[in-house]
Amino acid sequence: xxxxxxxxTQERITIRHVAQDAGVSVAAVSKVxxxxxxVSEALRTKVEASIEKLNYRPSVAARxxxxxxxxxxxLVIELSNPFLPGVIESANTMLSENGYKSLIGIGxxxxxxxASMIESMIDNRMDGVLIIAPRISGKVLERYARQxxxxxxxxxxxxxxxxxxxxxxxxxxxxxxxxxxxxxxxRDIAMLGYDLLDSPSTVVALQxxxxxxxxxxxxxxxxxxxxxxPVAENREAAIRxxxxxxxxxxxxxxxxxxxxxxxxxxARTSGIRVPEDLAIIGYDNSPMAAIPLxxxxxxxxxxxxxxxxxxxxxMGRIDGRQEARHVLIEPHVELRGST
DNA sequence: TGCCAGAGAATCTGGTCTAT
DNA sequence: ATAGACCAGATTCTCTGGCA
Numbered sequence: 138x139x140x141x142x143x144x145x146t147q148e149r150i151t152i153r154h155v156a157q158d159a160g161v162s163v164a165a166v167s168k169v170x171x172x173x174x175x176v177s178e179a180l181r182t183k184v185e186a187s188i189e190k191l192n193y194r195p196s197v198a199a200r201x202x203x204x205x206x207x208x209x210x211x212l213v214i215e216l217s218n219p220f221l222p223g224v225i226e227s228a229n230t231m232l233s234e235n236g237y238k239s240l241i242g243i244g245x246x247x248x249x250x251x252a253s254m255i256e257s258m259i260d261n262r263m264d265g266v267l268i269i270a271p272r273i274s275g276k277v278l279e280r281y282a283r284q285x286x287x288x289x290x291x292x293x294x295x296x297x298x299x300x301x302x303x304x305x306x307x308x309x310x311x312x313x314x315x316x317x318x319x320x321x322x323x324r325d326i327a328m329l330g331y332d333l334l335d336s337p338s339t340v341v342a343l344q345x346x347x348x349x350x351x352x353x354x355x356x357x358x359x360x361x362x363x364x365x366x367p368v369a370e371n372r373e374a375a376i377r378x379x380x381x382x383x384x385x386x387x388x389x390x391x392x393x394x395x396x397x398x399x400x401x402x403x404a405r406t407s408g409i410r411v412p413e414d415l416a417i418i419g420y421d422n423s424p425m426a427a428i429p430l431x432x433x434x435x436x437x438x439x440x441x442x443x444x445x446x447x448x449x450x451x452m453g454r455i456d457g458r459q460e461a462r463h464v465l466i467e468p469h470v471e472l473r474g475s476t
Numbered sequence: 477t478g479c480c481a482g483a484g485a486a487t488c489t490g491g492t493c494t495a496t
Numbered sequence: 497a498t499a500g501a502c503c504a505g506a507t508t509c510t511c512t513g514g515c516a
Contacts, residue, residue, distance in 0.1 A: 151505055152505065152507095153505080161482075161483085162482065163505090164508080165481085165482055167506070167507060167508085173508095174480095175482075176481075176482085177480090177481060180482075195506070196504085196505050198505075199488095199504065199506040199507090200505080200506055200507075201489080202489050202490090202505075202506065203487080203488055203506055203508080204488080262489090
């Protein structure tokens with residue numbers, strides 16, 4: 138039943154069916170599909186009509202055999218962080234404007250899951266992978282990057298050779314937070330981080346800690362880092378303990394809005410005035426920070442630029458660039474009522 | 477003679493089937 | 497058990513015919 142275009146069992150419609158229906162060659166259909174040079178308007182119209190009529194969709198697997206699938210995987214650590222959708226949306230827009238389709242995978246904050254998702258993306262012949270805040274080490278990323286072009290957001294590894302990184306300048310962002318606090322007259326400025334355990338220096342929170350410590354030193358002030366339990370654990374009690382400490386600082390720079398928003402909430406509900414008793418500066422400028430009742434001063438990482446730049450860098454890799462690119466995006470502080 | 481639209485055939489990868 | 501043929505469905509290279 139090969140010469141019947143649509144069979145009772147709905148056999149897959151291929152480029153050959155379209156060519157047959159339009160009365161042209163397979164190569165001509167391919168040219169129309171790729172918007173390639175040397176196609177008359179009449180031929181294009183005929184082919185497009187057949188594509189529409191037969192409801193044809195090109196096979197990604199077959200395209201993969203010839204090189205490109207025009208599919209990119211976006212692997213994200215998890216979805217509960219409100220900062221991430223902005224990055225994903227921006228990357229997705231940029232990729233789609235350049236003819237790529239993106240498929241999203243969720244790593245659920247676990248290295249084995251991330252690794253298996255990257256492997257699936259390689260197996261499905263995706264052209265590249267954009268990874269946001271990976272848990273897996275740079276060493277493992279180096280290994281995968283030999284098999285597929287990789288660009289990573291929120292992973293500081295300026296010496297990586299086989300993959301690219303795009304980050305907010307987290308050290309500078311932390312320094313800006315300290316600068317804002319100092320300029321508003323605060324001296325007793327602590328940082329609320331989290332227990333990094335044996336995390337490598339690629340982790341953004343550690344970069345922010347380093348930036349904070351450096352900036353405090355530069356301002357001639359004593360730094361004081363208070364660490365909440367690891368990210369996976371419940372930190373409500375630890376936040377309450379921090380608020381109840383006798384020598385609570387006058388201002389606190391929190392490593393992320395993920396903890397800064399619960400902190401501002403806990404402070405207000407327990408009668409601590411923000412900023413009169415405690416000034417709070419967060420990081421990420423997540424949508425929650427901007428809600429008037431929250432009003433959290435926060436360091437903005439420029440999510441749109443992160444997503445845009447990472448896509449650009451990844452497409453460069455896909456196009457064959459060999460030398461690594463490591464991009465830092467300028468952060469800025471969004472001032473609100475919490476300072 | 478040269479350009480352009482379009483056709484034919486080679487080619488890609490990785491798995492399955494068939495012959496030895 | 498192994499080697500080689502074959503297949504999927506695209507892209508791409510090379511060639512041809514028509515026309516200015």
